[in-house]
Amino acid sequence: MFLEKIFEKLLEIGNDVYLNEKMEYHTSFRIGGPVSLFVVPNSINAFIETYKFLSGKIQVKVVGKCTNILPKDEKMEIAVISTERLNNIDFQEDRIICESGVLLKKLCIEAMDKSLSGFEKAYGIPGSVGGAIYMNAGAYGWETAENLEYVVAFDGNKLIKLGVNELDLSYRSSIFKKREDLIILKASFRALKGEKEKIRDEMLDIIKKRYQKQPLEFPSAGSVFKRPKPDFYVGTAIEKLGFKGFTIGGAQVSKKHAGFIINLGDAKSKDVKEIIEIIKNKVKKEFNVDLETEIEIW
Numbered sequence: 082m083f084l085e086k087i088f089e090k091l092l093e094i095g096n097d098v099y100l101n102e103k104m105e106y107h108t109s110f111r112i113g114g115p116v117s118l119f120v121v122p123n124s125i126n127a128f129i130e131t132y133k134f135l136s137g138k139i140q141v142k143v144v145g146k147c148t149n150i151l152p153k154d155e156k157m158e159i160a161v162i163s164t165e166r167l168n169n170i171d172f173q174e175d176r177i178i179c180e181s182g183v184l185l186k187k188l189c190i191e192a193m194d195k196s197l198s199g200f201e202k203a204y205g206i207p208g209s210v211g212g213a214i215y216m217n218a219g220a221y222g223w224e225t226a227e228n229l230e231y232v233v234a235f236d237g238n239k240l241i242k243l244g245v246n247e248l249d250l251s252y253r254s255s256i257f258k259k260r261e262d263l264i265i266l267k268a269s270f271r272a273l274k275g276e277k278e279k280i281r282d283e284m285l286d287i288i289k290k291r292y293q294k295q296p297l298e299f300p301s302a303g304s305v306f307k308r309p310k311p312d313f314y315v316g317t318a319i320e321k322l323g324f325k326g327f328t329i330g331g332a333q334v335s336k337k338h339a340g341f342i343i344n345l346g347d348a349k350s351k352d353v354k355e356i357i358e359i360i361k362n363k364v365k366k367e368f369n370v371d372l373e374t375e376i377e378i379w
């Protein structure tokens with residue numbers, strides 16, 4: 082009854098709303114049990130109104146494209162608000178202002194189209210601008226922080242503008258990991274004028290490398306673990322311990338890249354979590370290194 086009442090209100094605000102929605106329909110891992118509500122606001126205003134309306138009534142989690150999340154298998158009494166429709170992008174010479182649901186892929190391609198350089202190495206990182214800022218996503222020596230100028234965030238009451246130096250950006254971390262009350266709504270990036278052909282060639286080169294090295298033919302959430310120190314390569318260490326192909330239920334340590342756990346088709350969250358624990362313990366025992374997950378486990 083409670084959910085039916087708020088369902089009406091959420092529709093009125095301007096949302097698509099799904100009751101008891103399975104997270105496996107949304108995660109890149111294709112894993113995850115049902116959440117009470119999955120809400121997709123159609124605009125920033127609808128997002129703010131929705132967030133205010135739901136806060137205090139039910140636990141709320143904000144997601145982008147769910148490419149870095151491993152939800153549990155069981156029912157979760159939470160409301161998930163997705164930024165996927167907040168996908169406006171505005172080019173003002175070398176400044177690019179994105180709503181937080183803009184896909185990193187779209188940002189890379191549109192920047193290339195306008196001969197703007199700086200995002201080549203980001204090409205192929207799945208997910209949204211909000212998710213990329215949240216974890217300071219990066220690849221091939223590039224990090225989101227490099228091009229970021231400022232973020233417009235919502236703190237539950239009002240909008241605040243935070244300059245890049247106020248965001249505590251470091252390896253796979255930002256202020257947003259410590260302050261769950263802060264929601265990224267918009268971001269401004271700077272780019273450099275470049276040559277379209279050169280930008281495109283570098284992007285193609287990067288995507289080729291990804292297809293060669295990563296098991297992109299299977300659902301996953303990317304690299305499972307953070308690199309614990311600059312000279313410790315997690316994938317190589319896991320491979321040395323003989324884990325490639327190690328399988329529990331429907332989850333498997335990729336045979337192509339041991340830093341990835343893939344879903345063979347019917348993996349459960351608990352299968353992935355078991356593999357994670359076994360690898361953590363073994364790496365601690367053999368290398369005396371504590372691994373931390375990069376993926377977010379609910």
Ligand SMILES: Cc1cc2nc3c(=O)[nH]c(=O)nc-3n(C[C@H](O)[C@H](O)[C@H](O)COP(=O)(O)OP(=O)(O)OC[C@H]3O[C@@H](n4cnc5c(N)ncnc54)[C@H](O)[C@@H]3O)c2cc1C
Binds near residue numbers: 181212216217297377
């Ligand atoms: C095949 C594959 C390859 C990958 N390669 C890379 C890589 O090379 N480098 C890399 O860094 N990552 C990589 N990833 C991981 C993932 O794509 C990135 O972390 C991405 O930035 C996550 O974005 P998302 O929109 O999917 O975030 P989600 O998974 O939806 O959310 C992740 C976290 O961000 C928070 N969040 C999302 N949006 C907001 C917002 N607007 N405001 C506040 N918090 C928010 C969520 O609450 C959650 O805690 C890869 C994943 C896959 C599946």
